[in-house]
Amino acid sequence: MGPLAQATSSNGTELEQVTCGSAEQEILRAEERKRVLHALAALSSRRREVLVLRYYLGLSEAEIATVLGISTGTVKSTAARGSGVWGPDYRGRSNGHW
Secondary structure, three states, X not given: OOOEEXXXXXXXXXXXXXXXXXXXXXXXXXXXXXXXXXXXXXXXHHHHHHHHHHHHOOOOHHHHHHHHOOOHHHXXXXXXXXXXXXXXXXXXXXXXOO
């Protein structure tokens, strides 16, 4: 079967479309998650907070500033310095797509 499989009931009625990933893709995703978590663990708590709020939860700089009680300028500089830890492949990813 291709990347999409369709589940059917016992009477042959289509129930839903299910996305099926290969085992290799799942392993690569797991390894990528490990690299991101390792990189985040190496950061100060402030940088880690800013990066998670910005790139994983997708908060704006203003929202992060409010949540953390810091200026938007501090959010910008902290995000820029913190994102350098894992290189250009991860910069700009957002909303849980690490």
